[in-house]
Amino acid sequence: MTAVSNAPVSFERELPSGRAGLRQALSAEWTKFWSVRSTPWSLFALIVATIGLGALSTNALHGQPFAFPDPTRRILVGFNLGQFAIGVLGVMFISAEYGTGQIRSTLSAMPRRPVVVAAKAIVMGGVSLVVGEILSFVTFFMGSAILAGTQSHVSIGDSGVMRVLVESGIYLALMGLIGLGLATILRNTAGSIATFAGLVLILTLLLSAMPASIINAVSRYLPANIGATVFAVSTPGRLQGTPVFSSQVGLVILALYALVLLCGGCILMIRRDT
Amino acid sequence: MIKARGLTKRFGDVVAVNDLSFDVEPGRVTGFLGPNGSGKTTTMSMIMGLDRPTSGSVTIFDQHYRDLRWPLREVGGLLEARAIHPGRSARSHLWSLAQYNDIAKSRVDEVLEIVGLSAVSRKRVGKFSLGMGQRLGIAAALLGDPAVVLLDEPVNGLDPEGIRWMRTLCKSLAGEGRTVFISSHMMAEMALTADQLVVIGQGRLIAEMPVADFVARSSTQSFRVRVASSESFPDAVQKAGGTALVEVDGTMTISGMDAQAIGDLALSLGVAVYELTALASLEDAFMELTGGSVEFGAAR
Numbered sequence: 001m002t003a004v005s006n007a008p009v010s011f012e013r014e015l016p017s018g019r020a021g022l023r024q025a026l027s028a029e030w031t032k033f034w035s036v037r038s039t040p041w042s043l044f045a046l047i048v049a050t051i052g053l054g055a056l057s058t059n060a061l062h063g064q065p066f067a068f069p070d071p072t073r074r075i076l077v078g079f080n081l082g083q084f085a086i087g088v089l090g091v092m093f094i095s096a097e098y099g100t101g102q103i104r105s106t107l108s109a110m111p112r113r114p115v116v117v118a119a120k121a122i123v124m125g126g127v128s129l130v131v132g133e134i135l136s137f138v139t140f141f142m143g144s145a146i147l148a149g150t151q152s153h154v155s156i157g158d159s160g161v162m163r164v165l166v167e168s169g170i171y172l173a174l175m176g177l178i179g180l181g182l183a184t185i186l187r188n189t190a191g192s193i194a195t196f197a198g199l200v201l202i203l204t205l206l207l208s209a210m211p212a213s214i215i216n217a218v219s220r221y222l223p224a225n226i227g228a229t230v231f232a233v234s235t236p237g238r239l240q241g242t243p244v245f246s247s248q249v250g251l252v253i254l255a256l257y258a259l260v261l262l263c264g265g266c267i268l269m270i271r272r273d274t
Numbered sequence: 275m276i277k278a279r280g281l282t283k284r285f286g287d288v289v290a291v292n293d294l295s296f297d298v299e300p301g302r303v304t305g306f307l308g309p310n311g312s313g314k315t316t317t318m319s320m321i322m323g324l325d326r327p328t329s330g331s332v333t334i335f336d337q338h339y340r341d342l343r344w345p346l347r348e349v350g351g352l353l354e355a356r357a358i359h360p361g362r363s364a365r366s367h368l369w370s371l372a373q374y375n376d377i378a379k380s381r382v383d384e385v386l387e388i389v390g391l392s393a394v395s396r397k398r399v400g401k402f403s404l405g406m407g408q409r410l411g412i413a414a415a416l417l418g419d420p421a422v423v424l425l426d427e428p429v430n431g432l433d434p435e436g437i438r439w440m441r442t443l444c445k446s447l448a449g450e451g452r453t454v455f456i457s458s459h460m461m462a463e464m465a466l467t468a469d470q471l472v473v474i475g476q477g478r479l480i481a482e483m484p485v486a487d488f489v490a491r492s493s494t495q496s497f498r499v500r501v502a503s504s505e506s507f508p509d510a511v512q513k514a515g516g517t518a519l520v521e522v523d524g525t526m527t528i529s530g531m532d533a534q535a536i537g538d539l540a541l542s543l544g545v546a547v548y549e550l551t552a553l554a555s556l557e558d559a560f561m562e563l564t565g566g567s568v569e570f571g572a573a574r
Contacts, residue, residue, distance in 0.1 A: 011451030019343035028373035035366035104357040109374035111340040
């Protein structure tokens with residue numbers, strides 16, 4: 001209603017050189033990761049699963065009159081459960097953004113989708129790798145202390161133990177990234193968690209109903225079986241009779257799964273409306 | 275400035291935004307007006323690169339949003355009430371956005387102060403009222419001190435004092451030479467806040483004009499008229515250069531003639547006039563403009 005001035009003030013401001021990129025995205029996603037309650041809760045669940053379950057199952061070996069084969073695997077048994085906690089954490093890191101509309105704020109601050117996904121993957125992968133390594137060593141030392149003096153005693157210097165501990169942390173981190181990748185594609189928390197559980201549990205069950213030729217060809221690619229080779233001190237190419245890859249090859253395959261899911265999620269994000 | 279050219283967005287069979295072209299100039303408040311469901315939010319989303327246009331384009335100072343080097347320092351957007359994770363505190367939310375664009379932490383406290391949320395900045399956003407959530411959204415839009423400000427329905431959920439605050443804020447942002455584009459479905463509010471209007475209905479451009487013209491055009495030219503015998507009256511109105519819309523109850527909405535001309539016409543026909551009321555309300559003008567384009571409007 002007021003007359004528009006003929007000589008409007010022009011708004012001039014200088015922008016910093018360069019452009020917002022991965023460095024900025026990393027610090028922002030780091031802040032976001034630690035500022036929601038689902039993060040400490042998931043990590044707490046992970047600790048309870050790995051250390052708690054490890055202590056219980058190791059303690060059960062106490063006083064047994066025989067030497068348990070591969071006590072390391074027994075000590076780390078909680079990692080089979082803990083992978084769900086880390087998977088949920090990875091899922092929630094992005095699915096909660098879609099569920100709440102936060103993703104629109106995020107993408108208005110950083111419209112280049114791959115930068116957002118890369119930053120999330122680095123934060124998620126980095127945190128879960130560090131947490132996974134700490135937990136595998138802490139759990140092991142606790143377990144070996146419980147078993148000290150029994151016939152099932154185990155030491156970090158024993159053949160293969162060090163490899164298992166290092167690779168267990170890597171396994172957890174990759175499962176976290178698979179959760180993140182799934183949720184980048186599916187966007188929905190419940191659907192992503194269900195799919196994650198399906199990949200780990202149901203696929204294994206379904207496969208067990210197949211003819212032996214299929215089981216032999218496919219089972220080595222399942223995350224659960226890759227996990228089983230990682231947690232075992234030695235698997236000479238077979239796991240309960242079916243052929244498996246070495247744990248290193250298995251982890252590379254798992255990393256490829258995560259990469260394919262995250263890249264697929266990026267492509268979908270670029271194409272889809274938000 | 276913002277330039278939309280042939281902007282179109284289809285969701286399946288539904289055309290949400292249809293061949294929309296308009297300019298939003300800096301240094302004034304441009305109101306983006308349309309009924310609910312007319313495509314305002316979709317248009318805002320396309321400006322901010324959140325939705326991809328089916329065809330056409332929209333640019334900000336000749337750049338697509340995704341090509342902006344420091345998006346939040348160039349464009350500040352409030353998109354729908356809550357685009358915020360409810361588990362985070364207001365401060366953490368703003369700080370993470372600031373980090374994305376290398377904005378200083380001190381600026382987070384500044385914008386919290388500007389919108390009046392300093393006291394609750396450490397509270398989880400989920401506990402916020404609608405109005406507080408809206409203020410937080412506005413704080414995010416101001417975070418980068420941007421040259422372009424886009425606000426989608428900014429007064430939603432604000433109390434009268436908040437609405438006045440919003441109005442003053444928009445005017446002062448425009449006064450500093452910024453480009454201010456605010457959407458609303460409330461004509462009266464726009465008339466007080468905006469200098470320029472972009473009016474849409476069913477995704478199409480209906481009008482693009484200064485608010486002053488819109489007000490002048492609408493407030494003088496339309497009357498509700500009731501006469502003793504209305505059968506021949508509409509024709510006579512037409513001959514006299516006006517248009518008459520006959521309602522079911524026999525009343526007419528006449529435009530294109532002033533009150534005196536309508537009265538004189540009735541006298542010349544020897545018809546008694548029972549009612550001659552000027553329809554001066556902006557809301558009516560808005561309805562008149564967009565009436566045919568309300569997709570899910572109530573049946574008349």
